Amino acid sequence: MIRFIIRRLVLLVPVFIGLTLLVFTISHILPGDPVKLAAGPQASAEEIASLTREFGMDRPLPQQYWHYASGLLQGDWGQSVLTRRPVAADLKIYLPATLELVFAAIILAIVIGIPAGLLSAITANRWPDYLIRILSLASIAMPRFFLALVLQLVFAMSLAWLPLNGRFPIIDLPPPTVTGMLTLDSLLAGDWLAFTTSCEHLLMPALAMSLSPLATITRMMRASTLDVLQQDFVLTERALGLSQSLIILKYVLRNAFSSTLTVIGLYIGWLLSGSVLVETVFDWPGIGLYATKAIVTQDFMPVMGVTLSIGFIFVLVNLAIDLLYGVINPKVRYQ
């Protein structure tokens, strides 16, 4: 087990190097001159030349890559051409906001999806099952940004139950920053009011993000529950007089864990990258909005920073999931 973990961790090194190489190559193949854009239309040739020198873009590409990659190791993720702010400092602010959204979406998907999948399997081919299956088909086809708009229209604009957008009211004092996630920080500070306020802001964007993984968890839970209920040992136990709910508690809960893990692995990249759409609708100040602004101005250091951090998180989460599979299911062997 320990040897397996160490081997997997060592294998991460070439993956990370490959990722930085790939992201660096793509961003240098693409047309567009960020310096010219940042300098403005009135900039003289000398001004552009001096800016190019300042950002090291006059050096040969392998040298630029070496500079970038060695900087990454020291926590220097480059600098935005437009705002002159270091990318690492920006990511420190924006990444927790997106992670909070992604965590909340995954939690919603689990809390709603697992009971829904169970209910669907228990009532297989009767109306609750049909209803749940149709809703999950619709959930997968529903564009996140459209659902986000409809939620806004109904719950913020018409009913005024929830705040329209943002993470926290500007006039209120946010909790002291520890993790950068407002819900956690307000709990850590014991500030109940700040906690409910940040939850109110989080609810709609998290719901809009959670729909697809929710539908997938529901379908997987339904399938695996039906599978378990048809096994011989379950039939035997039922014949011996065990109640259905006891059997489900005994055997189906393990499936709940593994289907949850699978869905997280499948969706983590999708959620992080797709947060762009939900963040745009709700003005949620995360890496999605940050990346969009940078992309529009072709400010490629922040775009590389966001892309790489999502890639790193994706790889690490999937490694963690591979390890957890073995913990919950001894049948999975480490090789």
Added chain:
Amino acid sequence: MTNHNGAHPSRWQNWQRSIYRFRQSGLSIAGLAIVLVLMLIAVAGSWIVPFPEHISGGINTAARFKPPSSLYWFGTNELGQDVFSLVMAGARVSLIAGFGVVMIAAIIGGLIGALAGYAGGWIDDVLMRLTDLMLTLPSLILAMAIAAALGAGLDNMVFAISMSWWPGFARLMRGEVIAKKEDLFVQAARALGASDSRILLRHVLPNVMSPIIIKMSLDMGFAILAVAALGFIGIGVKPPTPEWGSLLSLARGYLPDYWWTAIFPGLAIFFAVLGFNLLGDGLRDLFDPKARR
């Protein structure tokens, strides 16, 4: 369907059985119906809409923000354009763009996957490591960055999305080619002295096409979704191209009073994606017995 050897009747019976199963599945039929209607609208769009002049950018400031009525079924927008006409015209944009994405992705991914699977060795290693790395990159952000760098335009947007879409096809194709290349008929062709390119193009590829086509149909809905997402972010197509995502994005500013400008383009995306997903699921169940439950 007369038959001279044993292979034909069973193949024909398989088809009949498949068609029967497809017709038994109400959801697949619903998906097929939605897709057929979409295609019809895409082909006939500009002739059957009530206000064809609005599609090409014509405006009517006297009729701004009219709610849905018998004249304007989906109401009118901030320029007095008929939303129904715009949404209908958007079907062609979305279908062509979505098809373009899966087609380019299937060709690039298919070539890379076939080369990797057939050649094996270090070529396989290099190509598949590249594919795996591409899969870890955030696809939407990658597509946005490429589309923004290439500049506005539907073709640039389609190209940008397919650049983030091909790895799935490469993996699928590699697996299929590896499974087929040791088959007896391929070895027979090799024994008869056929060249590598002939074996790959004439013997291997035709036999691995059905999973590729199924993946293309399954991906169509999500490709349409990706196109709309880029349009919604405002990267890619620009007005007056009646793209559903960008229509929705423009309408955002006029909520909640003029809700119809947003609801109808949004529903159009939803139904298009739903239709292709249902049809794709149905087709996969037909041709891939393993996925059937």
